[in-house]
Amino acid sequence: MPVPANAYFIELSVRMLRDKLKPGAVSTAQAEAELRTLGLALGSNPQ
Helix, strand or coil: CCCCHHHHHHHHHHHHHHHHCCCCCCCHHHHHHHHHHHHHHCCCCCC
16 A cells, blocks of 8 residues: 555654764754654644
């Protein structure tokens, strides 16, 4: 069955974030802020 566009977008975004999360590349707080922004963009409500 085809992958929903949202699932593809999430997977792509997670891969991009993971690429950024090399040691010393970004802080945990920065990564969390990016994930929250991504969640808001997708209409979810991360806690």
